[in-house]
Amino acid sequence: MKLIEVRNLSKSFGKETLLKDFSLDIGEGEIVAVMGPSGIGKSTLLNIIGGLDKDFEGTISYDPKVFDGIDVPFPFVFQESESLLPWKTVEDNVRIAGKSLTQEEIDEALKSVGLYDHRRKKPSELSGGMKQRVSLARALVCRSRVMLLDEPFASLDPDMRSRLQELVRDLSRSKGIAMLIVTHDRSEAEAMADRIVAM
Numbered sequence: 308m309k310l311i312e313v314r315n316l317s318k319s320f321g322k323e324t325l326l327k328d329f330s331l332d333i334g335e336g337e338i339v340a341v342m343g344p345s346g347i348g349k350s351t352l353l354n355i356i357g358g359l360d361k362d363f364e365g366t367i368s369y370d371p372k373v374f375d376g377i378d379v380p381f382p383f384v385f386q387e388s389e390s391l392l393p394w395k396t397v398e399d400n401v402r403i404a405g406k407s408l409t410q411e412e413i414d415e416a417l418k419s420v421g422l423y424d425h426r427r428k429k430p431s432e433l434s435g436g437m438k439q440r441v442s443l444a445r446a447l448v449c450r451s452r453v454m455l456l457d458e459p460f461a462s463l464d465p466d467m468r469s470r471l472q473e474l475v476r477d478l479s480r481s482k483g484i485a486m487l488i489v490t491h492d493r494s495e496a497e498a499m500a501d502r503i504v505a506m
């Protein structure tokens with residue numbers, strides 16, 4: 308089977324139907340972009356696949372050879388990191404991903420995203436792109452085989468956006484991480500994804 312198989316997913320909020328019979332496969336190490344206009348239900352889809360929202364119809368199967376039931380929910384990277392704790396340093400923001408993380412694991416993730424030299428800074432001392440790289444490092448230390456990215460670079464300037472798109476592709480390739488990215492931006496989907504799925 309594929310890494311993740313979504314079959315006939317349907318989801319409504321009251322009378323509002325967002326997802327109807329939606330199916331999707333994600334293969335190991337694959338980068339899949341889900342595209343659609345604002346409000347169509349992209350974040351809702353991500354929350355369901357990521358195990359945060361369990362109230363849906365349909366089935367989602369996670370390859371038991373890979374996950375063995377322990378890897379869900381998956382790490383998320385959201386648009387611009389309000390998710391960083393402003394009073395903690397870069398390395399401590401990564402550390403909150405897991406109690407048993409070693410300093411070596413944290414350092415390795417920070418090096419992967421080019422932030423090791425900035426590890427003692429606070430979020431207020433970082434650019435938007437650097438904050439997103441902290442979020443990526445925090446997702447990396449989870450050592451998940453899947454990462455979920457929700458409009459991750461929408462608030463960045465075009466130059467920083469394309470640098471981070473390339474970084475995410477490199478991380479996916481070098482570490483074998485499947486990426487599911489939701490975006491309303493076709494150029495972002497085309498720049499990053501092996502496959503684009505329209506909603």
Ligand SMILES: Nc1ncnc2c1ncn2[C@@H]1O[C@H](COP(=O)(O)OP(=O)(O)OP(=O)(O)O)[C@@H](O)[C@H]1O
Nearest residue numbers: 320323325343344345346347348349350351352491
């Ligand atoms: N918890 C909720 N309760 C009720 N309605 C909700 C809830 N979450 C989402 N919705 C509804 O679902 C719609 C789609 O939300 P969602 O965030 O999934 O869309 P999206 O495609 O990611 O949009 P955007 O690109 O603007 O983030 C919203 O407009 C809202 O009406």
